[in-house]
Amino acid sequence: MMTGRLEIENVYTAYDKADVLEGVTLDIEPGKITCLLGSNGSGKTTLIRSILGLTPARKGRIAFEGADITALPTHKVIAAGIACIPEGRKVLPKFSVEENLRLGAYQESSEAVTQDRMKEIYRLFPRLLERRGQLAGTMSGGEQAMVSIGRGLMRAPKLLLIDEPSLGLSPLFVKENFNIIREINERGITVFLVEQNVHQTLAISHFGYVLSKGRVVASGNSRELAGRDEVREAYFG
Numbered sequence: 001m002m003t004g005r006l007e008i009e010n011v012y013t014a015y016d017k018a019d020v021l022e023g024v025t026l027d028i029e030p031g032k033i034t035c036l037l038g039s040n041g042s043g044k045t046t047l048i049r050s051i052l053g054l055t056p057a058r059k060g061r062i063a064f065e066g067a068d069i070t071a072l073p074t075h076k077v078i079a080a081g082i083a084c085i086p087e088g089r090k091v092l093p094k095f096s097v098e099e100n101l102r103l104g105a106y107q108e109s110s111e112a113v114t115q116d117r118m119k120e121i122y123r124l125f126p127r128l129l130e131r132r133g134q135l136a137g138t139m140s141g142g143e144q145a146m147v148s149i150g151r152g153l154m155r156a157p158k159l160l161l162i163d164e165p166s167l168g169l170s171p172l173f174v175k176e177n178f179n180i181i182r183e184i185n186e187r188g189i190t191v192f193l194v195e196q197n198v199h200q201t202l203a204i205s206h207f208g209y210v211l212s213k214g215r216v217v218a219s220g221n222s223r224e225l226a227g228r229d230e231v232r233e234a235y236f237g
Contacts, residue, residue: 002031004159004190011060013050020046022214033191035201038211044194053077083157087164091144093137097128100136100147104154121150142173159190166197178204202226210234
């Protein structure tokens with residue numbers, strides 16, 4: 001049985017009393033890649049912050065695997081099985097690749113389990129195995145993205161939130177990372193992919209939503225969404 005269902009129901013989130021999200025409802029199906037598309041300022045990152053408990057929703061409900069997580073602190077959300085790959089990668093530059101990966105497994109008490117997960121990450125990213133002693137800050141943007149994804153997977157999450165994985169990367173690394181996201185999903189991990197890059201995102205997603213000015217303006221399977229006027233309007237007005 002697939003795990004990782006996330007349900008977001010009528011969520012409002014505010015900064016300084018002004019709502020950024022207004023009545024957002026999404027269903028992230030287990031075992032699938034669901035994407036959230038929208039231009040800068042549409043509210044995508046605010047939604048991620050609400051899911052993680054960093055900027056709690058002022059109204060509405062967020063449930064993970066049937067349990068209400070709306071008011072949970074961030075460490076409990078993560079412990080429930082949600083991992084986030086943040087925008088801009090955010091590696092620890094003065095730590096080695098291996099040290100960065102190990103930090104992802106800080107809640108795991110078994111060294112044997114940690115080692116098994118590390119081997120799996122190195123199988124997924126052979127380049128990281130070659131450079132496991134290298135300081136993460138000396139690596140290219142694409143390689144740092146691999147470290148960031150690998151660190152998230154070290155938690156063995158049921159749901160992986162990925163925020164803007166194409167940001168600042170060369171087209172070659174974008175293609176490589178999107179292929180890896182698809183492979184991660186094929187291994188049974190549910191993925192919620194938050195992106196601006198419409199075409200490549202829809203190419204690997206099963207279902208998508210479009211956010212504009214804090215509201216969901218379109219949803220549907222990814223093939224349908226690719227040709228919808230609402231997608232163009234959300235980006236180009």
